[in-house]
Amino acid sequence: MKVLVVGKGGREHALVWKLTQSPRVERVYAAPGNPGMAQTATCVPINADLDVSAGAELQHEIARLRDFALAEDIELTVVGPESSLAGGLVDVFNAAGLKVFGPTAAAARLESDKAFAKDLMARTGVPTAEYRTFTDSARAIAYVQEQGAPVVVKASGLAAGKGAIVCHTLKEATDAIQQLMDERVFGDSGATVVVEEFMEGEEASFFVLTDGTDFVPLVSAQDHKPILEGDQGPNTGGMGAYAPAPVMTPTLIEATENRIVRPVLAGMRDGGCPFQGVLYCGLMIDDSGPRVVEFNCRFGDPEAQVILPLLETDLAEVLAAACDGRLATLKIGNSTGAAVCVVMASGGYPGPYEKGKAIHGIDTVDGRDGVMVFHAGTARKDGQLVTSGGRVLGVTAAAPDTAAAVKRAYAAADRISFEGAYYRRDIAYRALARR
Ligand code: AMP
Ligand code: GLY
Numbered sequence: 001m002k003v004l005v006v007g008k009g010g011r012e013h014a015l016v017w018k019l020t021q022s023p024r025v026e027r028v029y030a031a032p033g034n035p036g037m038a039q040t041a042t043c044v045p046i047n048a049d050l051d052v053s054a055g056a057e058l059q060h061e062i063a064r065l066r067d068f069a070l071a072e073d074i075e076l077t078v079v080g081p082e083s084s085l086a087g088g089l090v091d092v093f094n095a096a097g098l099k100v101f102g103p104t105a106a107a108a109r110l111e112s113d114k115a116f117a118k119d120l121m122a123r124t125g126v127p128t129a130e131y132r133t134f135t136d137s138a139r140a141i142a143y144v145q146e147q148g149a150p151v152v153v154k155a156s157g158l159a160a161g162k163g164a165i166v167c168h169t170l171k172e173a174t175d176a177i178q179q180l181m182d183e184r185v186f187g188d189s190g191a192t193v194v195v196e197e198f199m200e201g202e203e204a205s206f207f208v209l210t211d212g213t214d215f216v217p218l219v220s221a222q223d224h225k226p227i228l229e230g231d232q233g234p235n236t237g238g239m240g241a242y243a244p245a246p247v248m249t250p251t252l253i254e255a256t257e258n259r260i261v262r263p264v265l266a267g268m269r270d271g272g273c274p275f276q277g278v279l280y281c282g283l284m285i286d287d288s289g290p291r292v293v294e295f296n297c298r299f300g301d302p303e304a305q306v307i308l309p310l311l312e313t314d315l316a317e318v319l320a321a322a323c324d325g326r327l328a329t330l331k332i333g334n335s336t337g338a339a340v341c342v343v344m345a346s347g348g349y350p351g352p353y354e355k356g357k358a359i360h361g362i363d364t365v366d367g368r369d370g371v372m373v374f375h376a377g378t379a380r381k382d383g384q385l386v387t388s389g390g391r392v393l394g395v396t397a398a399a400p401d402t403a404a405a406v407k408r409a410y411a412a413a414d415r416i417s418f419e420g421a422y423y424r425r426d427i428a429y430r431a432l433a434r435r
Contacts, residue, residue, distance in 0.1 A: 001024050001026060002027050002029070003077070004072075005029070005077075005078050006078065006081070007030075007031075007049050010305055010374040010376035011300070012034075013374040013376070014309075014374050015299070016033075017374070021315075029044050029072070030043050034376070048065050051158075052158055053188075062087060062088065074098065075320075076316060076319060077098060077100040077101065079100065079298065089102070090102045090104045100323065102297070102298065106272075107273045107274065108297040110264075110296075113157065114194045115156045120264065121292060124263040126260050129197040129198070131196035131197065140195055141173075144173040144177070149167055150166065150168050151167050151196070152195070152198055153194075155186045156189065156192035156193060157188060159186040159189045163180070163186055165180075201291075202430070204220055204285055205221045205281070207307060209277075209319070210275060210277065211276055211325045211326065220247075220253065221307055222243075222430065225237075226239070227424075237301065237390070238300075239391075239424045240423075241341045242341070245431065246402075246434050252290055265279070275297070277298065277322070278297070282295070305374050306339035306341045307339075310338075311332065312334060312335055318332055338431075339405055340428050342423050346389070347419075355387055355388050355389070356387065359417075359418045360416070370397050378392060406428050
C-alpha cells in the first residue's frame with residue numbers, strides 16, 4: 001500500500017516512522033515532510049499544513065495534494081495538523097474517492113470551534129467546566145466580574161494552541177477578553193469567546209482511534225506545555241511528553257470511555273457529522289473523575305512521539321480499518337513499557353530565536369538503545385542539517401519503565417548539539433514522583 005502523511009513536524013515524523021514499519025506499506029510519502037522524514041519517505045513539495053487564515057492558498061494546496069494522491073494511487077492518507085482538517089482536506093479527498101484518516105471539517109469543529117464543542121458536551125452530559133459563550137466583550141467582562149477569578153478565557157477558533165488564557169485576577173481576565181475580542185490578537189478566532197470555570201487537578205491526554213462508532217484506545221500520555229522546568233513560564237507547542245500517564249488508572253480510563261468518548265461520538269453522529277479519526281481528549285483529573293479541558297481532532301504533538309512507539313499493532317492496518325468503519329473487528333496491542341520525548345528547542349523560543357544553526361550528533365544516538373530522534377524544525381542547507389524552527393527535535397526513548405526511558409532520552413539529548421539548544425531537564429517528573 002502507498003501511504004501519504006500530511007504535515008511537517010515531529011508528530012508527522014513519528015507517523016512516518018511507524019507506518020514505515022508496516023509490512024503492508026510499500027512506500028510512504030510526506031507532504032511537505034522534513035529532513036527526518038526524508039530518511040525513509042519521499043517528500044512532496046505541497047504544503048497543506050497552513051493556517052486556516054491562509055484561506056485560498058490552503059484550499060489550493062489541498063487541491064494539489066488531492067491531484068497528487070490520485071495520480072500516485074495513494075491508498076491511505078493520514079492527516080497530522082488540525083488546520084488541514086479544519087480547512088476541509090478530508091472532505092476534498094472523500095469527494096475524490098480517496099481513503100483518508102481524519103475528520104471532515106464539520107467534525108473537526110470539536111477542536112476548531114470551542115463553542116460548538118462546549119455546546120455538544122452540555123447536550124450530551126459530558127463532564128467539563130461550566131461556561132458561557134460571548135460575541136460581545138462588554139457582556140463577557142460583566143460575566144467575569146460576576147464570576148470572579150480564577151477564570152479561563154478562550155478564543156473559540158483555532159489559535160495555534162495559544163488561545164486559552166488562565167486568568168488569576170479579574171484584571172487579567174478583562175485584559176484577555178479585550179485582547180481576544182477587541183484587539184483580535186488571534187484574528188477572527190477571537191470573534192467568539194468562551195469564558196469557563198477554572199478546574200483544579202492533574203492533566204492527562206487520552207486518545208482514541210475511531211471510525212465514528214467504534215473506537216480503540218491508545219496509551220494515555222502527558223505533555224509539558226510551559227517552557228521552564230516545574231511547568232513554569234509561557235506556554236509553548238510542547239516541550240516534552242511521556243506515556244503512559246500513571247494518573248490514568250484503569251478505572252479512570254473506563255470512566256473516560258463511558259462518560260466522555262461514547263456520548264461525544266454518539267452526539268456527533270446524531271448531529272449529522274460522525275467523527276472519524278483521532279479523538280484527543282485533554283482531561284483534568286480530580287476526585288470526581290475526568291473532566292474535559294478540550295478536544296482536539298488529531299494526534300497530539302509531542303504526544304504522538306511517545307504513543308506510537310508503544311503501539312504494538314500495524315498502524316496502517318488500524319487507520320485503514322477506521323476509514324472503512326471496521327474498527328469493531330480489530331484489537332490493538334500496546335506495550336507495557338514507557339516512552340519519553342524531550343524536545344530540544346532553539347534558544348529564545350517561544351519568543352524570537354535564530355535559525356540556521358548546524359545540528360550535530362544525531363547519528364550517534366538515533367536507532368540505538370530504544371532511541372528515536374524525531375525532526376520538527378530542521379532543514380538541509382548545503383548538505384548540512386540545520387535548525388529551522390522553534391521546536392527542533394523530539395529526542396524520544398522507549399524502555400521497560402519511565403525512569404529508564406527518561407535516562408535514555410536525556411543520555412541521547414546530551415549527545416546532540418546546536419548553538420543555543422535548550423531543553424527542559426524534568427520531563428516526566430510527575431510520573432517519577434508517583435513511584
Ligand atoms: P486548551 O487550549 O483549551 O487545551 O488550554 C490550554 C491549557 O490551559 C490547558 O492545557 C490547561 O492547562 C489550561 N486550561 C484550559 N482550560 C482550563 C480550565 N477550565 N481550568 C483549568 N485550566 C485550564
Ligand atoms: N500537545 C498538545 C497538542 O498537541 O495540542
